[in-house]
Amino acid sequence: MTPLIALFVFHWYPLILAICVFGVSLGIAAYSTYFERKIAAFLQDRLGPNRAGPYGIFQPLADGLKMFMKEEIIPNVSNKFLFILGPSIGMFTSLITGAVIPWGPNIRYHGESLPLQVADVNIGVLYLLGVVSIGVYGVMIGGWASNNKYSLIGALRASSQMISYEVAMGISVVTLIMITGSLSTSQIAAEQHGFMNEHWLTWNFFKNPLTFFIFFICALAETNRTPFDLPECETELVGGYHTEYSSMKLGFYLFAEYVNMFISSAVMSLFFFGGYNFPWMDKIHDPNMLALAGTCVMFAKTLFFIFVFMWIRWTIPRFRYDQLMNLGWKILIPLSVINLVATGFLLWGTGKL
Amino acid sequence: MQALTNRSKMVSNKQMTFLERLYLVSIFKGMLITISHFLKKKATISYPEKHRPISSVYRGQHVLKRDENGAERCTACGLCAVACPAEAITMVAAERKKGEENLYREEKYAAVYEINMLRCIYCGLCEEACPKEAIFLTDRIVPTEFERGDLVYGKDILVEPMEKSKRIDVSKRQTPDVLEFKTHSEYAHNQLWDPKKSLQTKKQSH
Ligand code: SF4
Ligand code: SF4
Numbered sequence: 001m002t003p004l005i006a007l008f009v010f011h012w013y014p015l016i017l018a019i020c021v022f023g024v025s026l027g028i029a030a031y032s033t034y035f036e037r038k039i040a041a042f043l044q045d046r047l048g049p050n051r052a053g054p055y056g057i058f059q060p061l062a063d064g065l066k067m068f069m070k071e072e073i074i075p076n077v078s079n080k081f082l083f084i085l086g087p088s089i090g091m092f093t094s095l096i097t098g099a100v101i102p103w104g105p106n107i108r109y110h111g112e113s114l115p116l117q118v119a120d121v122n123i124g125v126l127y128l129l130g131v132v133s134i135g136v137y138g139v140m141i142g143g144w145a146s147n148n149k150y151s152l153i154g155a156l157r158a159s160s161q162m163i164s165y166e167v168a169m170g171i172s173v174v175t176l177i178m179i180t181g182s183l184s185t186s187q188i189a190a191e192q193h194g195f196m197n198e199h200w201l202t203w204n205f206f207k208n209p210l211t212f213f214i215f216f217i218c219a220l221a222e223t224n225r226t227p228f229d230l231p232e233c234e235t236e237l238v239g240g241y242h243t244e245y246s247s248m249k250l251g252f253y254l255f256a257e258y259v260n261m262f263i264s265s266a267v268m269s270l271f272f273f274g275g276y277n278f279p280w281m282d283k284i285h286d287p288n289m290l291a292l293a294g295t296c297v298m299f300a301k302t303l304f305f306i307f308v309f310m311w312i313r314w315t316i317p318r319f320r321y322d323q324l325m326n327l328g329w330k331i332l333i334p335l336s337v338i339n340l341v342a343t344g345f346l347l348w349g350t351g352k353l
Numbered sequence: 354m355q356a357l358t359n360r361s362k363m364v365s366n367k368q369m370t371f372l373e374r375l376y377l378v379s380i381f382k383g384m385l386i387t388i389s390h391f392l393k394k395k396a397t398i399s400y401p402e403k404h405r406p407i408s409s410v411y412r413g414q415h416v417l418k419r420d421e422n423g424a425e426r427c428t429a430c431g432l433c434a435v436a437c438p439a440e441a442i443t444m445v446a447a448e449r450k451k452g453e454e455n456l457y458r459e460e461k462y463a464a465v466y467e468i469n470m471l472r473c474i475y476c477g478l479c480e481e482a483c484p485k486e487a488i489f490l491t492d493r494i495v496p497t498e499f500e501r502g503d504l505v506y507g508k509d510i511l512v513e514p515m516e517k518s519k520r521i522d523v524s525k526r527q528t529p530d531v532l533e534f535k536t537h538s539e540y541a542h543n544q545l546w547d548p549k550k551s552l553q554t555k556k557q558s559h
Contacts, residue, residue: 043387047397213377315387316380327376 006110018118021098028306029258030060036258036310043314067251075244079145086142087245087252093135094259100124101266102186104276104295108287116276116291117186124185125173128267129166132222135260136162142253143241154240161221161228161324168332169218175211175340176271178347179204189270195279205272208343212272214336219264221328224257226313228324265305266298273301404494409526412475412490415468416521417512420458425512426487427466428459436482441472459485466511470495470504489523 009016034049034057041048049056074083104116121127136159143155180188192202205212221228242253269275276294284290319327372378398405418426429446447464449457456462479488498504513521 042391042395045390045393045396047395047399050399311384311388312380315383 003110009109010112013114014118017116018099021103021118022095025095025098025259025262028262028303029255030064032258032261032306032310033063033254034059035306036313039307039310040314043311064251067248070247072247072249073244075146075148077147078244079147082141082145083244084249086138086140086145087249087256088138089141090135090138090256091252091259093131093138094256094263097128097131097260097263098266100127100185101263101270102189102275103266103298104291106287107291113287115186116295120184120186122184122187125177125183125188128185129170129173133162133166135222135256138253138256139241142245146241146244148244150239151241151243154243157321158224158241161224161328164325164328165218165221165228165332168214168328168336169222171333171336171340172211172214172218173271175208175336175343176204176215178340178343179207179211185270189275189277192274192277194277194281195274202277203272203274208339210335210339211343212268214332214339215271216268217327217332219268220309220312221324223260223264223309225261225309227316227318229313229318261306261309262302265302265309268305269298269301275301407492411492411526412477414470414491414493414495415473415479415506415511416489416491416523417466417508418487418489418523419513419515419520422455423515424454424456424458425462426458426485427463427483428461428485428487429463429466430461430484432482432484433479433488436478437473438476438478439472439474441469441474442479443467463508466508468506468511470506471501489521490526491521491523492526493521 037059038048038056040046049059052058052062074080099118100121102115102117102120106113106115108114139158139162140155143151143158146152176188177183180191182188182191188204192204194202196202200206220226242250245253276298278294278297281290281294284293420426429444431444431446434440434442434444443465444463444467445465446461449460449462475490477490480490495504513519
């Protein structure tokens with residue numbers, strides 16, 4: 001006889017997990033803004049925010065409060081419905097991507113094995129790609145609805161950039177799917193179990209590093225991070241697609257970028273660096289302990305990638321627009337196609353296809 | 354063309370190779386540079402808690418001095434206001450009443466004395482102009498304010514406190530030359546007029 005609370009937990013488990021993922025995504029995104037500035041400062045021999053609380057750790061709260069208190073301006077000439085829809089889509093899409101990511105191995109609760117994944121759909125990878133491309137609409141609608149030339153140019157830039165890099169990203173994901181043979185994210189994570197099997201390292205990165213690099217560059221472009229942050233290029237476009245935005249709607253756009261960064265870091269660690277898997281994980285026998293350790297490992301990898309994102313941002317300047325397009329269409333896409341074909345032949349030659 | 358110095362560098366327009374066009378190598382190099390700065394000593398000085406060392410002749414917030422007995426030295430002659438290139442000083446003069454001798458050193462004093470700290474350029478000319486050694490610039494930094502009006506300092510801020518222990522020390526800021534100069538009382542302009550003494554010095558100098 002399972003106790004009542006356990007039944008309650010079983011019934012509402014997806015909802016509880018979804019709220020947890022939601023909260024964690026927002027929390028990490030909020031603190032990314034803090035660490036962004038801290039890391040920027042440290043890389044530039046400065047101290048960074050240190051006034052709000054010890055070491056400035058309440059800075060995100062202060063920023064959030066400021067954003068809410070600011071005057072909300074909706075331009076008269078804008079399309080009001082779309083103007084509000086833009087940031088909502090941006091925030092919404094970046095938050096729902098977390099649903100298909102397995103954050104850790106299954107936990108065991110009152111004899112039931114519960115996955116640490118909100119929705120274990122068997123086409124998780126496609127879901128990710130699909131949602132990411134909806135994210136473009138948030139930017140595009142926002143830029144168009146502002147009825148401002150600069151916003152429109154920013155939005156056009158953003159959408160053309162995202163669409164061109166999505167091609168290379170899609171092809172590199174296809175390569176990945178050929179290696180793993182599955183579209184399910186939980187399957188991909190499970191296949192990279194441990195660190196070594198008898199033949200080779202299990203993580204996909206070691207099977208095909210080139211795919212990872214292409215995916216990584218595309219992820220930078222998808223999240224509008226430097227060196228691909230042309231959509232919000234202040235020097236040329238005033239503020240890019242969010243020129244007309246103020247108050248928390250602007251906050252949503254900026255925040256969505258950080259949530260995107262968190263999710264794409266999680267996706268990278270899941271696709272290429274084993275997700276929650278770590279070396280010698282078979283030595284831990286208690287499933288709950290394993291889940292705890294696995295989740296920590298997953299988050300450590302994710303945070304590391306967030307760090308790399310920031311590290312890159314504060315190292316290199318942004319590309320010129322033609323360089324960006326050249327890199328996308330003339331280098332990354334051919335490279336990913338070659339990679340795809342070569343991987344195919346390799347798999348065929350070794351008889352794994 | 355012959356180069357004038359050997360510092361000039363030949364610029365070439367050669368095409369970048371494929372590897373260079375990937376930018377990966379140079380980006381990686383750049384990232385190594387930035388990460389090497391990560392744990393370096395930070396250049397920031399957390400200002401209100403820590404102060405930069407300042408020059409010994411730093412010119413900061415003014416002080417209106419009192420004499421040994423606690424009387425204000427300023428006689429509202431207005432020479433400082435005339436000397437001030439930024440026209441930052443204004444004052445209203447008043448006559449000393451009977452019984453106020455312990456408050457004001459001279460028969461005329463400044464009832465209102467204001468310096469606009471936003472106009473002031475801290476040149477120190479007021480200090481040089483003052484015949485009574487009443488005004489000095491000190492090594493104190495003028496803090497920032499939220500309102501412009503708060504930066505017009507009146508006598509409540511400028512005049513130093515009466516208590517001996519809280520007097521503002523202005524000797525620290527003086528250069529050795531000035532200190533040397535002040536040891537010669539015959540050069541000082543603020544001695545009480547003493548005909549005999551002035552005759553003496555005149556004789557000496559002849
Ligand atoms: S320091 Fe110069 S600018 Fe400032 S009050 Fe004195 S004379 Fe005027
Ligand atoms: S501070 Fe000196 S120069 Fe200025 S009014 Fe007073 S006595 Fe005259």
